[in-house]
Amino acid sequence: MKHILTTTMIVLFAISPFISNAQQPDLFAADSTNKTQTKITIATFKNTRLINGHSVETLGAGIMDFRIHHRFGFLNQGLYDFFGLDNATTFLGFDYGITNRLTVGISRSGYLKQMEGFAKYRLLRQSTGKVNMPVSVTFQASVINKTADITSSVTNLKYNSSEKTAYTYQFLIARKLSEGASLQIMPTLVHYNLAPNTTSSNDYYSLGFGGRQKISKRISINAEYYYQFNKIDNTYFNSLAVGVDIETGGHVFQLHFTNSTGMTEPTFIHETTGDWGKGEVHFGFNVSRVFVIKKPKEFRN
Amino acid sequence: MKKIIFIAFVLFTLTASAQKMYQTRTGKIKFYSSTPVENIEAINTQVNSRITDNGQVAFILLIRGFVFKNALMQEHFNENYMDSEKYPKAGFTGMITDLKTIDFTKDGIYKTTVKGDLEIHGVKKNITAPATIEISGGKLSAKSVFKVTITDFGIKGNYIGEKIAKEIELTVDCKYE
Numbered sequence: 114m115k116h117i118l119t120t121t122m123i124v125l126f127a128i129s130p131f132i133s134n135a136q137q138p139d140l141f142a143a144d145s146t147n148k149t150q151t152k153i154t155i156a157t158f159k160n161t162r163l164i165n166g167h168s169v170e171t172l173g174a175g176i177m178d179f180r181i182h183h184r185f186g187f188l189n190q191g192l193y194d195f196f197g198l199d200n201a202t203t204f205l206g207f208d209y210g211i212t213n214r215l216t217v218g219i220s221r222s223g224y225l226k227q228m229e230g231f232a233k234y235r236l237l238r239q240s241t242g243k244v245n246m247p248v249s250v251t252f253q254a255s256v257i258n259k260t261a262d263i264t265s266s267v268t269n270l271k272y273n274s275s276e277k278t279a280y281t282y283q284f285l286i287a288r289k290l291s292e293g294a295s296l297q298i299m300p301t302l303v304h305y306n307l308a309p310n311t312t313s314s315n316d317y318y319s320l321g322f323g324g325r326q327k328i329s330k331r332i333s334i335n336a337e338y339y340y341q342f343n344k345i346d347n348t349y350f351n352s353l354a355v356g357v358d359i360e361t362g363g364h365v366f367q368l369h370f371t372n373s374t375g376m377t378e379p380t381f382i383h384e385t386t387g388d389w390g391k392g393e394v395h396f397g398f399n400v401s402r403v404f405v406i407k408k409p410k411e412f413r414n
Numbered sequence: 415m416k417k418i419i420f421i422a423f424v425l426f427t428l429t430a431s432a433q434k435m436y437q438t439r440t441g442k443i444k445f446y447s448s449t450p451v452e453n454i455e456a457i458n459t460q461v462n463s464r465i466t467d468n469g470q471v472a473f474i475l476l477i478r479g480f481v482f483k484n485a486l487m488q489e490h491f492n493e494n495y496m497d498s499e500k501y502p503k504a505g506f507t508g509m510i511t512d513l514k515t516i517d518f519t520k521d522g523i524y525k526t527t528v529k530g531d532l533e534i535h536g537v538k539k540n541i542t543a544p545a546t547i548e549i550s551g552g553k554l555s556a557k558s559v560f561k562v563t564i565t566d567f568g569i570k571g572n573y574i575g576e577k578i579a580k581e582i583e584l585t586v587d588c589k590y591e
Contacts, residue, residue: 362487
């Protein structure tokens with residue numbers, strides 16, 4: 114009996130290294146640390162702009178985005194104006210990501226010769242895991258100045274610079290519902306330094322709705338609509354835009370149809386004159402090209 | 415009799431658990447893709463790795479932990495190529511093939527090979543990679559450079575073979591405690 118036991122012991126000792134060598138045990142089997150991590154949702158939208166307005170997306174730290182936006186003339190102008198393609202309004206902008214959450218930008222647009230500056234900050238990021246956050250929230254504030262000469266119809270005098278300045282404040286609230294679908298709402302306040310006409314208010318409220326649906330890894334269909342709670346006057350329409358985003362490596366091309374001529378918040382939300390019903394629709398595009406200005410810390414040494 | 419069985423059992427468990435484990439949570443894995451059009455590089459500095467002195471080797475990392483120079487490229491890497499939502503992790507489990515040549519108690523640089531399963535994008539593949547293990551003052555560091563063919567792991571995308579090389583070079587550099 115004793116003999117058998119000793120033999121068993123010896124055999125066990127002899128084979129023990131082989132037992133541990135024969136299999137490839139998972140050295141992390143006992144770990145569950147990864148489960149408690151927070152997973153932040155990325156790529157709710159392909160670009161920092163939905164179409165005319167902003168999306169919740171901000172640029173990565175140290176990234177510059179050079180933007181060219183174009184709106185051609187109204188489609189209903191017919192063959193004489195080549196369905197609007199003879200006329201174009203241009204917007205040139207530079208955005209820069211100071212941190213992963215904070216983006217600032219400046220732009221110039223041909224429409225009313227506007228200068229614009231904005232800052233947007235990502236307050237909340239949609240996430241799952243340890244921190245469960247159902248939505249992403251970004252706050253965006255911008256200022257525009259119409260440098261074009263505009264004469265008052267009442268006094269016949271030119272407005273001064275301050276009178277042609279307007280501010281926009283908006284919360285962008287978005288949820289990525291699935292890999293392909295995202296929705297966004299945008300409660301917005303636009304303040305004009307000078308009330309646009311004698312009987313109207315300085316402050317205008319609107320609520321934007323937007324969304325995207327990916328149709329392939331690189332292409333998505335986007336839509337954006339702003340409902341105005343109060344209007345400057347009844348000649349202005351709500352802004353509606355539909356388009357596609359096509360992403361090709363470093364570029365994002367956004368092609369769309371919109372009834373808005375302006376490409377800054379006050380001008381496209383509250384100063385849209387185009388009527389979709391009459392074919393007063395622009396074909397337009399945005400091109401976004403990113404450049405790395407400052408490398409991430411992992412690449413600095 | 416019971417006593418003997420008990421001693422045998424204790425001794426047996428001791429032998430099995432006597433292995434020394436070296437580990438790190440801040441290991442580095444870099445990948446490099448080189449084509450005439452563009453060179454792409456990304457670094458993950460939060461690699462979880464363990465090595466035992468009986469030759470077991472394991473790595474695990476989050477795909478989302480790879481940092482690119484260009485944040486947009488990083489997004490495309492996760493969204494368009496790695497499907498990191500679906501396959502958040504990549505890992506390796508394997509063995510040092512010629513364990514006898516390494517003396518974990520003695521300082522030195524040991525060249526060896528590691529064989530095991532590399533899992534990327536939900537696809538497991540058996541690989542063999544050269545490795546250099548350095549023992550210095552009881553601490554262990556490991557380095558390895560090897561290539562993988564990304565299409566072997568079911569990774570698809572428009573630019574593979576054009577802007578992205580079919581074969582990607584992986585560089586492992588881990589310092590263990």
